[in-house]
Amino acid sequence: MHSFWVPEFLFKRDVIPGIPEDNPGRKFEITTLDRTGTFAGRCAELCGVDHSRMLFSVKLVPQAEFDQYIATHQAGSAQ
Numbered sequence: 634m635h636s637f638w639v640p641e642f643l644f645k646r647d648v649i650p651g652i653p654e655d656n657p658g659r660k661f662e663i664t665t666l667d668r669t670g671t672f673a674g675r676c677a678e679l680c681g682v683d684h685s686r687m688l689f690s691v692k693l694v695p696q697a698e699f700d701q702y703i704a705t706h707q708a709g710s711a712q
């Protein structure tokens with residue numbers, strides 16, 4: 634079990650094995666931040682020996698940039 638936490642989002646999402654894919658509790662969705670940027674995150678649940686290495690960043694971009702990123706990667710996976 635993990636808990637993905639981005640302090641600037643004021644949001645934390647527990648990640649628990651076995652939760653169905655359509656369960657809203659599986660979403661990591663932020664709708665309250667209105668600026669772009671890169672935000673540091675970490676696991677907030679003492680999950681194991683490598684817990685201290687569970688650092689990540691989340692990049693918030695404009696919708697058009699996100700759509701372009703997805704389109705580029707979908708095109709790349711079709712090759």
Ligand SMILES: [Cu+2]
Binds near residue numbers: 636677683684
């Ligand atoms: Cu952890």
